[in-house]
Amino acid sequence: MKSMHLWRNARLATLAGTEPWGWVERGALLVDGQQLHWVGAEADLPAGLSVAEEHDLGGALVTPGLVDCHTHLVYGGQRAREFELRLQGASYEDIARAGGGIRATVAATRAASDAQLFASAEARARTLMAEGVTTLEIKSGYGLSAEHEARCLRVARRLGRVLPLTVKTTCLSAHALPPEFEDRADDYVAAVCDWLPALQAEGLVDAVDAFCESIGFTPAQTRRVFEAAQRLGLPVKLHAEQLSDCGGAALAAGFGALSCDHLEHLSSDGVRAMAAAGTVAVLLPGAYYFLRETKLPPVQALRDAGVPIALASDHNPGSSPGLSLLLMLNMGCTLFRLTPEEALRGVAVNGARALGLADRGTLQTGQRADFAVWDLEHPNELSYWFGHNPCRRVIAGGQETNP
Numbered sequence: 551m552k553s554m555h556l557w558r559n560a561r562l563a564t565l566a567g568t569e570p571w572g573w574v575e576r577g578a579l580l581v582d583g584q585q586l587h588w589v590g591a592e593a594d595l596p597a598g599l600s601v602a603e604e605h606d607l608g609g610a611l612v613t614p615g616l617v618d619c620h621t622h623l624v625y626g627g628q629r630a631r632e633f634e635l636r637l638q639g640a641s642y643e644d645i646a647r648a649g650g651g652i653r654a655t656v657a658a659t660r661a662a663s664d665a666q667l668f669a670s671a672e673a674r675a676r677t678l679m680a681e682g683v684t685t686l687e688i689k690s691g692y693g694l695s696a697e698h699e700a701r702c703l704r705v706a707r708r709l710g711r712v713l714p715l716t717v718k719t720t721c722l723s724a725h726a727l728p729p730e731f732e733d734r735a736d737d738y739v740a741a742v743c744d745w746l747p748a749l750q751a752e753g754l755v756d757a758v759d760a761f762c763e764s765i766g767f768t769p770a771q772t773r774r775v776f777e778a779a780q781r782l783g784l785p786v787k788l789h790a791e792q793l794s795d796c797g798g799a800a801l802a803a804g805f806g807a808l809s810c811d812h813l814e815h816l817s818s819d820g821v822r823a824m825a826a827a828g829t830v831a832v833l834l835p836g837a838y839y840f841l842r843e844t845k846l847p848p849v850q851a852l853r854d855a856g857v858p859i860a861l862a863s864d865h866n867p868g869s870s871p872g873l874s875l876l877l878m879l880n881m882g883c884t885l886f887r888l889t890p891e892e893a894l895r896g897v898a899v900n901g902a903r904a905l906g907l908a909d910r911g912t913l914q915t916g917q918r919a920d921f922a923v924w925d926l927e928h929p930n931e932l933s934y935w936f937g938h939n940p941c942r943r944v945i946a947g948g949q950e951t952n953p
């Protein structure tokens with residue numbers, strides 16, 4: 551007989567089954583090692599169990615551990631001065647074209663030591679984890695050379711080893727043009743395609759991303775990066791239609807992309823292509839808010855087409871310097887008109903799907919035992935409060951992370 555941990559007297563938003571929120575009023579979770587062995591109403595608990603430890607949750611709300619499926623957590627420096635310039639009227643694109651923006655962070659990242667990069671990213675990861683995050687995607691894209699991209703991805707991997715957190719890494723070397731490739735974007739794309747196999751061989755890459763945009767890379771260049779990823783069997787995702795409609799989403803969907811992210815300028819063709827490919831739409835209200843964008847992503851068209859919608863922090867020093875996934879739930883509802891239940895699914899099951907993970911995001915038998923315990927009565931409060939953290943306990947892979 552197995553010895554399991556029983557977490558009982560919980561109010562469960564399982565996000566599984568047919569009830570709204572997958573609601574179970576007086577629920578229990580049986581945890582066997584890193585997995586959920588059984589989830590349901592306490593009254594239906596199987597008999598004859600050998601329970602090693604019992605935890606009475608006192609009627610607290612329990613949700614799946616949260617998934618932040620789009621972050622740029624590893625970088626040096628900060629860009630508060632650019633924020634001031636934008637407040638005085640400069641645009642994000644103006645600053646980028648003048649050599650600031652992403653390139654400013656590339657310089658600061660290259661100048662930072664491995665220890666500095668790790669310490670700053672660890673502090674950021676811990677802030678996200680305190681709000682119930684148990685799975686985090688981290689992109690490269692501020693190194694922009696074989697050496698510095700590898701350094702940033704190694705820091706991300708180490709975070710996943712040191713912290714009670716699953717880290718998925720994404721190679722975003724096609725994020726901006728580094729200064730040494732000025733006016734030679736095609737040569738830079740060729741260099742990225744050349745260094746990708748070594749990064750993969752070192753186990754540093756779970757997916758490949760690009761910034762397809764007038765100030766980023768063209769669809770033709772993005773395609774070359776995706777072809778290189780495809781040759782290596784790596785899944786792709788894309789920063790698509792953030793500032794303009796370049797047709798990036800349809801291109802990415804053609805490669806079976808896991809997700810297309812941002813999407814404020816997504817066309818109906820793009821929506822159709824994503825639906826056909828099963829690509830997740832990752833909406834990033836933090837960047838929309840911080841860049842004071844006014845064009846809303848086509849949420850109703852995505853819903854109508856059955857495209858799964860995820861939400862993420864997009865944490866980065868230029869367009870979304872926030873570290874609260876709960877704030878993204880609130881903004882997803884206030885700015886993008888998601889329902890609170892859509893918002894929670896967006897940082898749980900659909901966030902997991904955007905990372906190609908089918909083993910988390912709901913509370914169900916066989917899923918990973920990642921869950922968060924909240925000082926809340928109802929899951930709609932996760933989207934309602936802001937600037938305050940009601941997360942009481944976090945369990946990742948069956949282990950309490952903040953005992």
Ligand code: DI6
Nearest residue numbers: 652761789837866867868869
């Ligand atoms: N879109 C974004 O919002 C971030 N990257 C991207 O491609 C911004 C990155 C930055 O400004 O540093």
Ligand code: FE
Nearest residue numbers: 620622789864
């Ligand atoms: Fe991003």
